[in-house]
Amino acid sequence: MEPIADLDWLLTALVFAPLAGALLMALIPQEEEELHKRLAIAVSLITLGLGVYLFAIFDYDQAGALQQFVDWDWIEVIGAGYTMGVDGMSLPLIGLTVLVMPLVFIYSWNHIPSPGNAKAFLMLMLILETGMIGTFVAQDLILFFVFFEVVLLPMFFMIAVWGGEDRRYASLKFFLYTLFGSALMLLSFLALFFLTTDPATGEHTFNMLVLSDAAGDDIVRSTQLIIFGGMFIGFGVKVPMFPFHTWLPDAHTQAPTQGSVILAAVLLKLGTYGFIRIAIPMLPEAAEAWAPWIGLFAVIGIIYGALGCLAQTDMKRLIAFSSVAHMGFVMLGIATLTDFGINAAIFGMVAHGLITGMLFFIAGSVKERYHTLEIDRLGGMLVQAPKLGWILGFCAMASLGLPGLAGFWGEFPAILSAYNPAAGIPEETFRGYMVVAAIGTVLAAGYLLWLLQRTAMGEPPEEFADDPEITDVSAIEWIAWTPFLFLIVLFGVAPGLIFEITDPAVVESLNNCIQVGCETAGG
Amino acid sequence: MNALLAAALPLAAEAPTSVSSVTRDANWFLENVWIIPLLPALSFLAILFFGKRMPKKGAEIGIAAVGLAFVLAIITGFAWLDHRDNFDGPLAESPATGIEPAQGDKLEDPTASHEGDDEHAIAVVSEDGTSSADSVALTADPVDDGHGEEGHAYVAVQNSTQWFQSGGIEFSAGTLVDGLSVMMLFVVTIISLLVHIYSTDYVGGDRRYTHYFAFLSLFTASMLFFVVSDNVLQMIVGWELVGVCSFALIGHWWEEKPNSDAALKAFLTNRVGDVGLLVGMITLFFAAGGGKTFDTLSITNTINQGGVSHTALVVAAAALMAAVMSKSGQFLLHTWLPDAMAGPTPVSALIHAATMVVAGIYMVARLYPVFWEGMQIPGSSINLLATVGAVTLVGAGLLAFVQTDIKKVLAYSTVSQLGYMAMALGVGAWTAAVFHLFTHAFLKANLFLGSGSVAHAVHSFDMKKDMGGMRKFMPQTYKTFIIGSVALAGVFPFAGFWSKDEILTGTGGWGILGGTGGPGTYTFHLAMGMIGAALTAAYMTRCVYLTFHGEYRGNDHAHDDAHADDHADDHADDHAHGDPHESGPRILYPLYILSGFSIVIGFVNFPPGIALIPDGWHERFLHFVEPAGASYFPGVGHGTPSYSLAIISSLVAFAGFGLAYRYYFVKVDNLAKSTGQHLTELPNGLVTTRGWARAGHKVLVEKYYLDHLYTGIIAGGTKGPIAKAANWTNQHLIDEVVDTAGRTAVKTGQQVYARIDQGVIEGVINGSGRISDATGEELRRINSGKVQNYAAILFAGAALLAGAFIILLAL
């Protein structure tokens, strides 16, 4: 479908509004903490407003086409353009980002982690927001890469400065791991650039639209496989996919609450988004060849992540490991290369963002109250902080894929799609994956309920029995959390809200796949 | 193989497949049953948000909503009775929207030519050839006995709308009303209502009273949602939601670890079954739904028309079996159900006896063609479903003997009765299974609530320690409990007799004395059913004796340990000491109503051929519930009931009763009276004197060691060694690779730094620095600050330059 140029300023404004806010904050002295907080909330709310406006003027009948499209020259020498656009695949993720960020800022109102310095902390998060939104709107590989990397530094500093005891190791691991992936990814991008020519101009291009249309036609199969492999590692690290996942538990555990929430809610989605936006449409043939392997790593991740969870003694680390399992479901959906599976994957991303983000919020609040996340020391939260305990129970239920809540629609359709993957992909293998993934849901229930039992149920342990610091959910927390809880229910009851946006775009992006012989589910 | 079977088999094949048995245009109440689950759902929200501020702490909202739902269910029931016999409205197109059956030639009905696959619209086909009169003729009930109205076609009412769509697959939401769902609506709403009323007394003053009622409402809503769902996806949703409510209610007193353990066990065991549910439903979706629709009727229609490969059905049926085994407590996965008794007793009555645990049975009944074909029910003599049911019914019946906790006796009894239902479905006695589900719901709710009434008085569930002689204190409870017990034991003419007899008939194993069976010849299962009947009578006798007869043993110990039990600490009220006394009216009236049902509810399905019953009273239940002749239901044959079987099975039950009576009421009672001790067992009984009996007893006490296997080996293994191994792999293998890479990089860096950077590059840089330093040091001596020195140098320089200039010129 032809891209639709409507408002040429909107996406630019959306992407750079947080950055502008960060620059503005740079001019204000550090002592004005409250002003910084107000400003950060205001900026993120403005961004949210722009996002809402984007949603309002989005043409849902043409969700398969890129909208608000801009294509300006940027670095002409290397053929990189300032190309941006939004379609049904990126829209939900942009919505997730612009929604989560204000809530994180609101939560930061009285939760600036040690060693303080609200100014720097909030500025970093605003820069992060620019990077994340930018990644979701970029339609040029170089632009995409720049935004993808912009995300890296603020996160590194958030972990390295405001993190837990082992923050240096964790932040460095996070940084090096993702940088390693990015390097391979960049190599793949360059390979694509040099091996593809734009039929219109006869020149090499980084334009993602052109590259998707070309769908790797000019590239020999073996090269395609290698290029895809580079992207696989690059995006797979970010997802994170087994076996590239080990940075995640450390980063999550050490990161401040806000960092964990952003990491879980949005950052991990950059990787899966890369798969569906770049890797698969641009190299459908290689995707087909790689699919069984992606599926294999996905189901290993599901089981392995769940087993990892069962062995954890730290609440935050457990939740972090659960991300490995949940992203496994997302990757399984992607690996089927069917429109149904990829829709499920996008839904899974949004659902995981909301649910796991919320779980990290809870972990942060538990840490604040109990000063520990050691599961064995916790207990009886339902007695001392009943609302917090119930919210934990609710999120655990959502996370284990209870129907009626958002998690189910990420999980069940992914399992369903594995029964019938796209043509050219071995069916039997994927049916095996389906069963394994279904077994993963048992383990998910196991570790989540076990967590719930050990932290929330029972009588409070002696050391916390009369602790006056253990209070129930505060007003700020309610404000920050209510939208999460509401959306978890809303998307659970009305999954069509997301599926119907993503569907046309996914079908559109799989058109190339169909050309090389894959088919869609049920077809 | 008997003759009736031969007659039934062709029916299955010749069933008029082209005619749909569904309408979208019926009585308003049948079309809008979605209101019934909606009411308790709203009540859940209302109680959650406003419950604590209400004068009765939210109980009144729940009761009002469920009461209203009950009234609506009754109206819907009557509407269905009318609809079943008098419906002549338009039929909907074949529900298989957009599916090509494998054998397309079977679909030659003009309705099939309709291209307008409008999924929301009420597709009416009255204008073409399939006038309802024709379809009536085509779908005449194959087993009807010739009454005019009996010949009316069975037409289910479906009303669905698109929920959302994704990847070309439409997800619809809707309601399906036929006899089965109407029956379930009635059962769920009435028992839920009675349990609500009962609970206001039973859990009165509980610290989470409001939460309790909220979850009761949510459970009721989920269960109703489950039974009216018109597609398998919606069934999964309802299935899981009832599981969560069960989790929350079992763990209602989560302060004590055993309760939360039981809740976790229930949920996780059910999750294991859910793997089967997911896999089975997905298989059906692709194999029978064509990868397009989850619609139950489309799926069953397609299967009925033979459009699905046998392999797929075997896989689906086997996978769904796992779900049935977990949810409906069939053998191997039943272990959670007795533990679930950790919840409040009314919850046990509602969820773990009457409604939720029959969800598996309901699911099999709803998707019967899957099992009919997949398990090869017709024409065989053994299959997985029937055998699992048979093993369950005997295995659990034996376990009920060694329990000291009254609720656990009833729990194992429930497992055993669920085994009856599963076995009945497995042998092809569909109606018998559903009928047993129906009667069992009332009489087991009766028994559970009765046990709760006793426990409420003595603050314990332990029959041996804290009960005995209760008939003196609680005469009303005693009467209702006795009625429930005899009904459960299958004594004529109480409810259990009729349904159990029908199941035994349905096994088709009774060929000796005239009675012939249903679709297959399941002799082994008939035998197991007989044993089960004897066991039921015997363990209920034991339970009644230990609870209500003999001397009251509760005063032996001064209630100091009674508080260990669930809600006892919330009831430190006036009757905590002294003799127990009868419960209040909010507990008794539900008991009266339920025991009334336990007496009469069996009359709704008199077997044919009883001369004393007036014409038109026979097999009402079968007529209104079984979708005989409907295109989505296999042509199930029915056994012919025989007096001989009824009499023999009654005698067997009486034998069980007699043995237990002789042991407890005669021997133990006499010994207790003569010695003046409070005895519950004979001191020199078989278990103590015979080695084999002791071993058997031990196996039973240890519950066949299944819990050791599950909790200790499987769960413990996963949680312990396996998870630890995975974590170890993570930390020491995968992470080690990463860390080693990191360390190597750092080491390489250090080497590079030390050798190249510090050695070579630094050497050059530092060297140049040192040189300039030294030069400067030398030169600064010249810089004396004396102008004349400077001038001297200047002139010397000038002279040198001049000399050089001259030399250059000379060259």
Add this chain to the structure above:
Amino acid sequence: MILNQFLLLAAALFCIGVYGVLVRKNGMLVLMSVELILNAVNINLVAFGALTDDVGGEVFALFTIAVAAAEVGIGLAIVLLMYRNRRSIDLSEADLMKG
């Protein structure tokens, strides 16, 4: 060769001047020696101007005399200030420019 004699005279004057600048400790004498150097240059300029019949030589000589006058003015002022500050015009004592 008339030019040679002029050049020899100028060279001699220049050398006397240089000797004075380098050797004398008295600031006044150094200034006078500088004047000798400048005048040696002037002689050269006039001589070459006459030889090439170019008036530029004379013009430059006059220009140098004017500059020299200004230079002597500044030089005397420096010597005067030096004397005021240090009560001495001995250049060997003035080493403030030492590096």
